[in-house]
Amino acid sequence: MAIEFATTAAANRSPALHPLIERLCAETGGQMLDQASFDAWARAPGRALVVFTEDPVLYRETLDIAVIVPELALAFPGQFRTGVLPQGPARAIAARYGFKRWPAVVMLLDGQYVGAIDGLRDWQEYIDSMRQLLAAPATRPPSIGIAVAAADAGDHHCH
Numbered sequence: 001m002a003i004e005f006a007t008t009a010a011a012n013r014s015p016a017l018h019p020l021i022e023r024l025c026a027e028t029g030g031q032m033l034d035q036a037s038f039d040a041w042a043r044a045p046g047r048a049l050v051v052f053t054e055d056p057v058l059y060r061e062t063l064d065i066a067v068i069v070p071e072l073a074l075a076f077p078g079q080f081r082t083g084v085l086p087q088g089p090a091r092a093i094a095a096r097y098g099f100k101r102w103p104a105v106v107m108l109l110d111g112q113y114v115g116a117i118d119g120l121r122d123w124q125e126y127i128d129s130m131r132q133l134l135a136a137p138a139t140r141p142p143s144i145g146i147a148v149a150a151a152d153a154g155d156h157h158c159h
Contacts, residue, residue, distance in 0.1 A: 017086060018056050020066040027070040030082035034089045043111035047080040047134065052090040054102040061120045065103040068123075072130055079134055080107070098142035112138030 017032075025032055030051070033041055042048060051069055056062045073082060085093060097106045101119035108114060115133045117126065 018063065018066070020056075020063050021053060021084065021086070024051065024066040024069055025082075025084055028073045028082040030069075030084050033083045033085050035092055038083075038085070038089065038093055039111075041083055042108055044081075045110055047114070048108045049080045049082050050106045050108060051082065051084045052094055052099070052102065052104045052106065053084060053086055054090065055087050059102045062103045064120055065105065068120075068126060069105065072126060075127060076130055076134060096141060107133040107136075109138045113141040114138055 024030060031037075031041060033050075042050070049069070049072070051065060053062045053065070069082065073080075094104070097104075097113060097116055099106065099116045099118035104116050104118035106113065106116045114136050115129075117129045117133075121129070
């Protein structure tokens with residue numbers, strides 16, 4: 001019976017975090033988030049940078065972003081708090097923010113979307129994008145881009 005319990009417990013455990021992801025939290029004072037904690041954390045006052053991670057085996061860039069975000073926190077000290085979404089919760093929450101490439105960081109202001117930096121960029125692009133995100137007001141997140149046809153499409157009616 002103890003073996004059965006151990007097997008069940010191991011199956012229910014979430015995958016271990018890569019040490020670079022753990023270091024990202026430690027170096028930025030960031031909070032590891034999940035679906036249950038995300039909304040309350042995101043709504044806290046001020047600017048927040050949410051790091052959307054993925055499986056580093058599938059998306060090697062995830063480990064790069066784990067190194068880049070602490071450097072951004074050093075470049076812009078005290079201007080945002082950091083939260084990290086591991087792959088499961090990140091996949092579940094990503095659709096809200098309409099970014100197109102993994103990994104991504106999303107800037108929020110008082111819980112509202114400001115903008116995102118998706119995929120990997122040159123360092124100067126990160127610096128320039130962060131300056132813009134830190135100065136920008138909240139806005140509507142981009143949609144997923146589903147084309148919509150107008151009901152009145154001109155003279156092309158079926159008779």
